[in-house]
Every structure is written in structure tokens, then in C-alpha cells.
Amino acid sequence: MKFVQILSLVASLATAIQVDRQGRQTYNGYKVFRVITQDDSSAFESKLESLSAIDLTHNHGHTGEQHFDIAVPPESLAAFYALNYTADVLAEDLAADLALEGELEPYPGLDKSNILTTASDAAAAALPDASWFNAYHAYADHLTFLQDLQAAFPSNSELITAGTSFEGRDLQGIHLWGSGGKGSKPAIYWHGNVHAREWITSMVVEYLTYQLILNYSNDTTVQATLDNYDFYIVPIVNPDGFVYTQTSSRLWRKNRQTRSSTSAVGTDINRNWPYQWDGEGSSTSPGSETYRGEAAGDTPENTGLREYAEALTSGNGIKLYIDWHSYGQYILTPYGYSCTATAPNSSKQNSLAANTGSAIAKVYGTQFTTGPICSTLYAAAGGSNDYFQDVAGAELAWAIELRDTGRNGFVLPANQILPSGIEAWEGMKYLWSNF
Numbered sequence: 001m002k003f004v005q006i007l008s009l010v011a012s013l014a015t016a017i018q019v020d021r022q023g024r025q026t027y028n029g030y031k032v033f034r035v036i037t038q039d040d041s042s043a044f045e046s047k048l049e050s051l052s053a054i055d056l057t058h059n060h061g062h063t064g065e066q067h068f069d070i071a072v073p074p075e076s077l078a079a080f081y082a083l084n085y086t087a088d089v090l091a092e093d094l095a096a097d098l099a100l101e102g103e104l105e106p107y108p109g110l111d112k113s114n115i116l117t118t119a120s121d122a123a124a125a126a127l128p129d130a131s132w133f134n135a136y137h138a139y140a141d142h143l144t145f146l147q148d149l150q151a152a153f154p155s156n157s158e159l160i161t162a163g164t165s166f167e168g169r170d171l172q173g174i175h176l177w178g179s180g181g182k183g184s185k186p187a188i189y190w191h192g193n194v195h196a197r198e199w200i201t202s203m204v205v206e207y208l209t210y211q212l213i214l215n216y217s218n219d220t221t222v223q224a225t226l227d228n229y230d231f232y233i234v235p236i237v238n239p240d241g242f243v244y245t246q247t248s249s250r251l252w253r254k255n256r257q258t259r260s261s262t263s264a265v266g267t268d269i270n271r272n273w274p275y276q277w278d279g280e281g282s283s284t285s286p287g288s289e290t291y292r293g294e295a296a297g298d299t300p301e302n303t304g305l306r307e308y309a310e311a312l313t314s315g316n317g318i319k320l321y322i323d324w325h326s327y328g329q330y331i332l333t334p335y336g337y338s339c340t341a342t343a344p345n346s347s348k349q350n351s352l353a354a355n356t357g358s359a360i361a362k363v364y365g366t367q368f369t370t371g372p373i374c375s376t377l378y379a380a381a382g383g384s385n386d387y388f389q390d391v392a393g394a395e396l397a398w399a400i401e402l403r404d405t406g407r408n409g410f411v412l413p414a415n416q417i418l419p420s421g422i423e424a425w426e427g428m429k430y431l432w433s434n435f
């Protein structure tokens with residue numbers, strides 16, 4: 001027995017990253033901890049690097065005490081314990097949680113056995129099967145799903161491309177409009193999955209899009225919203241990273257950009273926006289999860305998204321921008337770059353955010369914390385919200401961190417997709433009725 005343990009220890013040290021038969025990292029034996037620390041972020045990050053630990057997220061915590069969620073590989077556990085941090089275990093075995101997340105299921109297509117609601121038969125009949133929302137899916141299936149959503153709403157929508165990724169994939173989205181006709185109203189613009197591992201975000205953004213189409217003809221709030229605003233929705237703005245989470249490493253966050261100056265791969269697209277770019281909460285280290293790039297706006301994804309935003313701004317303007325993230329259950333308003341700067345309409349934004357949180361909580365009791373990014377969660381210079389607020393001129397520029405608060409984190413079980421979508425939909429309907 002002892003001999004077997006020693007052998008497996010030697011094996012795990014020799015191959016730091018274990019993969020399954022499909023070449024995907026297994027995360028066998030990884031433990032997830034919530035660490036309470038007074039260390040500043042960069043000091044803590046360099047400790048993580050020495051442990052080959054994965055930086056999941058961090059925040060000020062509700063008591064004002066800073067905590068980090070980290071995943072520690074089995075071969076570094078002893079070294080981590082020796083650092084003597086105060087830490088809670090969030091997950092005993094990350095591989096077991098990955099199993100609970102469920103396998104990628106094929107696209108069910110238009111052949112429905114599972115119509116969602118009481119909405120108009122014609123809209124429901126044209127839409128994809130709602131069992132889509134019972135599981136996570138491969139990237140190619142997301143593209144097919146989006147095409148079928150568009151086909152279900154042929155006179156009021158078209159597919160859009162908001163740029164091209166580093167590896168050459170289109171940033172594929174959908175544009176929806178109401179009775180005023182295409183492109184006649186101010187924009188509501190949504191980005192999902194900028195962080196590759198945040199799989200719940202594209203599913204929820206797709207759910208909201210589905211509900212918009214399903215309910216346009218029978219819900220007065222939805223109809224008024226779509227008649228007064230053009231929706232531009234890009235469920236997966238980081239397709240390269242997303243594909244990488246499905247083929248290689250589930251917990252990958254950044255894009256997949258390589259640079260001649262470093263062997264490290266990936267830039268955090270959400271620290272790369274060319275506004276207040278070189279500040280706190282973004283890293284100059286290419287290996288960091290929050291690496292901001294060599295220059296402001298130097299990721300291809302950012303270039304495309306920025307040009308798309310510029311066109312909306314110079315068109316009918318942007319009423320509402322939301323960057324959908326997970327996890328933590330937050331509704332966040334500007335700014336990320338500074339804890340003292342306030343947007344001119346910050347009291348309106350913050351009260352709308354708080355009430356949107358209450359509308360979400362009415363459904364299942366899921367509590368969202370609301371407020372400005374920097375003071376509520378953490379400093380994050382070069383994020384999309386600050387750019388949309390001050391450069392693109394959005395009236396409301398939010399980031400929403402979806403479920404959960406850390407137990408499952410990025411690997412949210414598939415049976416939470418639908419409730420996450422349903423509660424977000426109620427929050428959005430509140431917002432549209434009151435903004």
C-alpha cells in the first residue's frame with residue numbers, strides 16, 4: 001500500500017498536469033480553498049505561482065477582509081499548508097465537481113419535447129428545444145443554436161460579427177429589433193464569456209435572448225423593450241479561450257494570444273480596454289490571470305468589440321451595457337479603475353442595481369450584492385465597464401457576476417443553468433420597466 005502511494009506521488013510529481021483520454025486536464029486531487037489574507041494581490045499571486053495553484057477569484061469579502069479562492073494541485077498541498085494561511089475548503093476534489101457539472105450534451109435542435117412556457121405557439125414552435133438549457137454544450141453547437149434563434153425570429157433579427165479572435169474565430173452574435181425596424185433605437189449591448197471558464201454566462205445570455213424572442217408577441221414589458229431598444233448580444237466574446245476550456249483546461253480564463261516577448265499564453269481581455277488601462281487590479285506579468293497586455297487594446301478580441309461599440313455609440317447610442325461574468329453573485333456598476341471616482345449618474349445606477357438584485361432574489365432567494373466594482377469587489381483597471389461608461393457613453397454600464405458564491409464556482413452543475421436564467425430574466429424585466 002505504502003509502495004503504491006509512493007509510486008503515485010512520484011507519478012504526480014513527474015507529470016504535473018494529468019489529462020484524460022481526450023487530452024483534457026483532469027484536476028484529480030486539486031483542492032479549492034478560500035484563503036483569508038492581508039497580502040496584497042501581487043504578493044499573493046507570486047506565492048500562487050510558486051505552488052502552480054490556480055487563481056480563481058478574490059474579493060474584499062462581506063466583512064471587508066480580503067479573500068482569494070484558489071485551486072491547489074495535489075503535489076503542492078503540503079507546501080500550501082506550510083504557509084499557514086487561514087483557509088476554508090470550498091471543494092475537497094475539483095475532479096468530483098467537474099463530474100457533477102455534467103458532460104457536454106449535443107444540440108437538441110428544433111425537435112421539441114420540452115416547450116418552456118405558455119408563450120405564443122408560433123414563437124415557441126419556431127425556437128430550438130428548451131432542453132438546450134439542461135446541459136452545457138460544445139462551442140460549435142452554440143453557433144448552431146444562435147443560427148436557429150435567428151431563424152426563429154426572421155423579420156426582427158440578424159446574426160452579427162463583432163470582430164475576430166486571435167485564432168481567427170468570428171465573435172458571433174445576434175441583433176434583435178422591434179417595430180421601429182433594424183437599427184432605429186438606442187442599444188442594449190451584452191457580452192458573455194469574456195472569461196473562458198465562466199460557462200454559465202453564455203448559457204444565461206442565450207436564455208435571455210430566447211425569452212426575448214419567445215415573449216415578444218405576448219408580454220407587454222418585453223414588447224415595449226424590444227420596440228424601444230435594439231439588442232446586440234454576443235454570448236461568447238472569447239471563443240478561443242472557451243474552446244480551450246472544452247478541449248484542454250476547464251479553468252482557463254484569458255484569451256489564447258501568444259506574444260514574441262514571452263512563452264506565457266493569454267491576455268485578460270477584460271483588463272485590456274483602452275481606458276485607465278495601466279492601473280490597479282491588472283497585471284504586467286504575462287503569466288497572471290489578469291495580464292493586461294503590452295499595450296492598451298492590443299488583443300484582437302478587444303479591437304473588434306471596441307469597433308462594434310464605436311459604431312453603436314455613433315449610431316443611436318448605448319442605453320445599457322452588461323458584461324456577464326461568474327461567479328460571486330454581484331451586480332456591479334462603474335468604476336473598476338478607482339474606488340473614489342463616481343459616474344455622474346452613479347446614484348441612479350446603484351439604486352437600479354440594488355432593485356434589480358431584489359427582483360432576482362424574489363424568484364428563488366438568490367442574493368446578489370450590488371455596488372461599484374472597485375469598492376464592492378476589487379480594483380480592476382482596463383475593464384469593459386469603465387470604457388463603456390466614459391468612452392462609449394453608455395447610460396448604464398454593468399458587470400453581473402452570476403451564481404454561485406464559491407461552492408461550485410465556475411463549474412456550476414448543469415441543473416443550475418435554468419434557475420440562473422429564470423432569475424436573471426426577472427431581474428432584466430424589472431430593469432427594463434424602470435430604467
Ligand SMILES: [Zn+2]
Binds near residue numbers: 194195198324325326
Ligand atoms: Zn469574469
